[in-house]
Amino acid sequence: MKNATTWLRAGLERIGIRARRPVPPEELFRRFRAVLESNNRALEIITDMGDTLGGDYLFDIQYVRRSYQELSAAFELSFTGFDALTEGKYRGLDAVYRSIDGSIRRAIDGATPAQSEPVVLLEDIGDNAAAAVGGKSKNLAELRNIVGMPVPDAFVITAQAGEAYIRHNHVRERSGLAGTSPASSVYQEVQELILHGEFPPELERAIDIGIKKLKKRFRGDCYLAVRSSAGEEDGDFSFAGQFETVLNVPADAAAVGKAYRKVLASLYAPGPVAYQRRLGYQAADMPMAVICMVMVDAAVSGVTYTRDPRGASNSIVINSAWGLGATVVEGAVEPDQFRVDRDDPRKGLEQRIGAKASLTVRMSGGGTAVLPSPMISRGRSSLSPEQAVEIAGLAMKIEKHFQRPQDIEWAIDNGGNVFILQSRALKPAEQHPVPNSAEEAGHVTGREPLVVKRGLQVYPGTAAGKVFILRNLSDLDRVPPGAILVARHDSSQLVRVMADVAAIITDTGALTSHMASLCREFHLPTAVNAGDATRSLDTGQQVTVRVDELGVDVYPGIVPELLGAAGSRQARMEELAEYRKKRYLLRYIAPLNLVDPLRDEFVPKACRTLHDILRFIHEKAVTQLIDQAEKGWRSHGAVRLDLPVPAGIVLVDIGDGVVHSSGKDHVTHDQVTSLPLRAVIKGMVLPGLWKSDAVPLRVQDFMTSMLRATDIVADSAPRSTASVAVVSREYMNMNLKLGYHFIILDCYCSDTVRNNHIYFRFAGGATDLTKRSRRLLFVESVLQERGFLVRLKGDMLIARLAGVSREEMESQLDVIGRLISYTRQLDAVLQDDDMAVRHAEHFLEGISGARPEQAAPSNR
Amino acid sequence: MAQSRIMVIDDEKIVGDMAKMSLEQEGYAVETFLSAEPALKRLDEDRFDVVVTDYKMKGIDGMEVLRTVRSRHPGTQVIMITAFANLDAAIEALRRDVHDFFPKPVKIKELKASIKRALEK
Numbered sequence: 001m002k003n004a005t006t007w008l009r010a011g012l013e014r015i016g017i018r019a020r021r022p023v024p025p026e027e028l029f030r031r032f033r034a035v036l037e038s039n040n041r042a043l044e045i046i047t048d049m050g051d052t053l054g055g056d057y058l059f060d061i062q063y064v065r066r067s068y069q070e071l072s073a074a075f076e077l078s079f080t081g082f083d084a085l086t087e088g089k090y091r092g093l094d095a096v097y098r099s100i101d102g103s104i105r106r107a108i109d110g111a112t113p114a115q116s117e118p119v120v121l122l123e124d125i126g127d128n129a130a131a132a133v134g135g136k137s138k139n140l141a142e143l144r145n146i147v148g149m150p151v152p153d154a155f156v157i158t159a160q161a162g163e164a165y166i167r168h169n170h171v172r173e174r175s176g177l178a179g180t181s182p183a184s185s186v187y188q189e190v191q192e193l194i195l196h197g198e199f200p201p202e203l204e205r206a207i208d209i210g211i212k213k214l215k216k217r218f219r220g221d222c223y224l225a226v227r228s229s230a231g232e233e234d235g236d237f238s239f240a241g242q243f244e245t246v247l248n249v250p251a252d253a254a255a256v257g258k259a260y261r262k263v264l265a266s267l268y269a270p271g272p273v274a275y276q277r278r279l280g281y282q283a284a285d286m287p288m289a290v291i292c293m294v295m296v297d298a299a300v301s302g303v304t305y306t307r308d309p310r311g312a313s314n315s316i317v318i319n320s321a322w323g324l325g326a327t328v329v330e331g332a333v334e335p336d337q338f339r340v341d342r343d344d345p346r347k348g349l350e351q352r353i354g355a356k357a358s359l360t361v362r363m364s365g366g367g368t369a370v371l372p373s374p375m376i377s378r379g380r381s382s383l384s385p386e387q388a389v390e391i392a393g394l395a396m397k398i399e400k401h402f403q404r405p406q407d408i409e410w411a412i413d414n415g416g417n418v419f420i421l422q423s424r425a426l427k428p429a430e431q432h433p434v435p436n437s438a439e440e441a442g443h444v445t446g447r448e449p450l451v452v453k454r455g456l457q458v459y460p461g462t463a464a465g466k467v468f469i470l471r472n473l474s475d476l477d478r479v480p481p482g483a484i485l486v487a488r489h490d491s492s493q494l495v496r497v498m499a500d501v502a503a504i505i506t507d508t509g510a511l512t513s514h515m516a517s518l519c520r521e522f523h524l525p526t527a528v529n530a531g532d533a534t535r536s537l538d539t540g541q542q543v544t545v546r547v548d549e550l551g552v553d554v555y556p557g558i559v560p561e562l563l564g565a566a567g568s569r570q571a572r573m574e575e576l577a578e579y580r581k582k583r584y585l586l587r588y589i590a591p592l593n594l595v596d597p598l599r600d601e602f603v604p605k606a607c608r609t610l611h612d613i614l615r616f617i618h619e620k621a622v623t624q625l626i627d628q629a630e631k632g633w634r635s636h637g638a639v640r641l642d643l644p645v646p647a648g649i650v651l652v653d654i655g656d657g658v659v660h661s662s663g664k665d666h667v668t669h670d671q672v673t674s675l676p677l678r679a680v681i682k683g684m685v686l687p688g689l690w691k692s693d694a695v696p697l698r699v700q701d702f703m704t705s706m707l708r709a710t711d712i713v714a715d716s717a718p719r720s721t722a723s724v725a726v727v728s729r730e731y732m733n734m735n736l737k738l739g740y741h742f743i744i745l746d747c748y749c750s751d752t753v754r755n756n757h758i759y760f761r762f763a764g765g766a767t768d769l770t771k772r773s774r775r776l777l778f779v780e781s782v783l784q785e786r787g788f789l790v791r792l793k794g795d796m797l798i799a800r801l802a803g804v805s806r807e808e809m810e811s812q813l814d815v816i817g818r819l820i821s822y823t824r825q826l827d828a829v830l831q832d833d834d835m836a837v838r839h840a841e842h843f844l845e846g847i848s849g850a851r852p853e854q855a856a857p858s859n860r
Numbered sequence: 861m862a863q864s865r866i867m868v869i870d871d872e873k874i875v876g877d878m879a880k881m882s883l884e885q886e887g888y889a890v891e892t893f894l895s896a897e898p899a900l901k902r903l904d905e906d907r908f909d910v911v912v913t914d915y916k917m918k919g920i921d922g923m924e925v926l927r928t929v930r931s932r933h934p935g936t937q938v939i940m941i942t943a944f945a946n947l948d949a950a951i952e953a954l955r956r957d958v959h960d961f962f963p964k965p966v967k968i969k970e971l972k973a974s975i976k977r978a979l980e981k
Contacts, residue, residue: 056969058879058941
């Protein structure tokens with residue numbers, strides 16, 4: 001019989017069918033450890049790359065290649081181990097990895113992506129398509145396809161299609177566009193050739209199909225907004241208002257073709273050329289895709305900043321006005337402004353009604369017109385408080401998705417439906433002090449200021465130069481370098497001179513306009529809405545300008561006391577095209593989007609970066625271990641560990657780690673014989689570290705704040721579900737999830753000193769980044785004080801200790817046990833960095849004798 | 861005091877670009893070259909206080925740059941950077957009186973400090 005079974009198995013194996021045999025826990029755990037080790041290695045390389053490419057190091061492509069080679073190797077290992085561990089359960093992950101890997105390799109080699117379709121629908125745009133569809137379309141596709149935001153239907157004519165159009169019409173050859181800095185007449189010629197060019201037949205067909213699809217979906221005739229979506233647009237640099245936008249275009253091939261030509265040609269207009277040159281593009285050769293989006297019949301439109309662009313308050317800022325959004329984004333009217341609390345949109349809505357003197361409307365048959373607003377609607381708020389709160393809510397979701405502050409354009413139709421039209425990164429002004437107050441400076445210099453505290457600060461700073469009053473945009477070419485540019489209106493056209501002027505002041509304008517975005521990118525001292533600056537100042541006058549949160553002050557002559565060091569602009573690596581290109585690949589590597597397995601969609605296709613894949617692998621590897629433990633390992637000693645604290649740990653005993661009671665599926669901590677686990681438990685269950693009724697409630701003291709924190713965490717955090725410890729008498733590997741924290745503790749604790757080690761990794765956390773950093777600061781202080789080698793990188797801390805005696809190991813593991821319990825509740829109370837240090841001191845005092853609830857630092 | 865002049869030679873544009881941006885911020889006048897030939901020509905025309913050069917380059921390499929600078933412009937200090945930590949190259953460079961030797965990636969702060977020390981020599 002035995003022979004027959006062996007024969008049958010051999011036969012099946014020959015034709016590729018293997019009989020499934022249960023994997024013994026030791027083997028499964030070996031695979032699990034292999035996955036963790038390669039994951040850890042990969043994470044360390046990722047953090048190293050993040051550091052090196054962060055602007056503080058000189059690096060070359062060799063470094064990037066070498067690092068990525070190491071990262072790929074770690075990934076391959078992790079994959080192999082993971083596949084073996086989960087027995088091929090997550091095969092889809094490989095395709096996701098290959099796709100991200102392809103994008104990274106293309107970014108490293110500077111290669112263009114494989115030929116894409118010339119026209120793609122917004123919903124068909126997948127990850128890694130940015131190079132083909134441009135930043136704006138990529139952002140909108142993510143919002144629609146991943147976040148589920150209300151984004152109107154659209155198709156995108158890709159950058160490759162744009163290049164095909166230019167080649168088909170021999171634009172470069174005919175205009176002589178080549179070299180590093182072509183003359184402006186060459187650019188004019190390029191624009192002419194594009195505006196009068198012909199479409200390659202396949203592109204014409206593809207656009208036609210795109211239009212038909214949109215019409216079918218719209219169930220009838222619709223109008224389109226035809227807008228640029230250039231390579232780097234809406235990424236680190238906004239290109240705000242730089243390219244042509246053609247609104248209300250009839251959905252027919254001729255009209256769309258004409259609008260497309262206009263948008264494509266605008267890549268070569270003087271403003272965009274200047275901007276591209278500043279960003280390192282020599283011959284305006286940034287790839288340009290164009291998005292054609294169904295027009296929203298907008299009753300109200302506006303712009304939302306998810307953070308106060310001046311960085312002064314914790315508010316979402318919403319600017320809105322009647323009609324289409326053009327009037328708001330170009331700063332042409334004084335809009336209504338709402339300020340909504342970021343943490344609680346329903347709390348404290350602040351509202352200021354703007355004059356909204358004009359509005360942009362759609363014309364029947366196509367095109368738009370600017371009309372004076374009816375008097376009755378000028379004084380009325382364009383948004384109801386409920387609508388403002390709804391917009392704020394959507395905006396916060398968008399920020400959460402992109403993980404950085406956003407500048408969002410939106411519209412509301414006549415039915416009250418909100419649509420998102422664009423979202424890009426917002427760069428709030430950095431908070432740097434501007435030297436001296438105006439009064440002090442006035443006192444020092446004894447000069448009468450020409451302008452005092454007028455307008456709104458777009459970007460702070462001081463500058464000196466000669467005034468140039470810009471009466472007409474056509475005079476932009478005459479603005480001398482180093483001038484203080486003073487203009488009647490705020491306009492994105494001013495980008496042409498932004499790299500050269502020292503400051504900008506405008507009589508009218510808004511904080512949320514395109515020009516304001518650009519000035520922040522250029523770190524250019526700028527104030528808008530300064531009333532009568534064009535009348536108070538004269539061309540040629542030498543002045544010193546100071547912009548701060550109170551507005552702009554202008555003094556006659558040069559005031560050295562005001563200028564100081566803050567007047568000089570900081571060097572910014574992002575302005576180097578080569579640097580951006582290299583750093584760009586981090587986008588595919590470093591950000592973590594999969595944060596919460598209970599809330600986020602934890603499936604392979606949700607992984608957008610390599611970090612996401614590592615997170616996914618880790619989560620699923622732990623789950624696999626626990627599943628196996630719960631299903632099949634009872635006979636191998638998998639049991640629940642009963643502790644007086646709610647840690648929810650499943651134990652897998654691989655050799656003398658636990659004394660089992662027959663017939664029971666749980667053990668108490670007295671039954672644990674694993675040396676390292678015993679030591680950790682001892683620290684974890686120390687009274688006073690977890691919320692318990694025994695803790696006295698004293699107002700304003702440390703433990704009260706801890707209690708409050710516990711309540712907050714307990715209410716909002718998912719229950720501890722995925723915690724597992726694999727133990728033997730001398731070894732322990734614990735994967736612990738408490739609230740949102742993720743802890744890995746791997747240690748060997750024996751009488752052989754050289755074998756002893758502790759690896760402690762601490763990551764995650766659902767609070768905001770500042771508080772997370774403070775928590776890490778706290779953990780770092782404690783572990784460094786205890787003699788660990790600690791590495792703090794972004795959201796993660798790794799601590800190591802090796803080669804110490806068993807007694808020392810046990811004492812250190814006790815401390816780690818206490819840390820685990822303590823930090824679980826720490827997030828919500830760490831109000832400042834000092835407090836993190838005080839908590840660390842207090843914690844260490846607790847270790848040296850006193851119990852934690854005694855000697856508590858105050859929160860005040 | 862006259863502005864100190866720094867020359868950066870590296871066959872990768874990104875290295876020169878980043879070095880130039882960060883060193884200009886310190887008030888130095890910086891010129892960058894993608895290969896050694898034009899750089900050495902330029903050195904004959906004008907005085908430079910410090911030359912930062914890559915070790916491995918096509919044509920004339922960093923060691924040759926060091927030799928030339930040592931013999932023709934003894935007042936100019938040389939800082940060498942390499943893609944890999946190459947011990948033999950480091951020893952050879954030190955023997956030829958290189959001011960400093962850095963493996964890439966180079967922490968910009970350290971490069972700045974090294975240049976400052978070189979200027980004080």
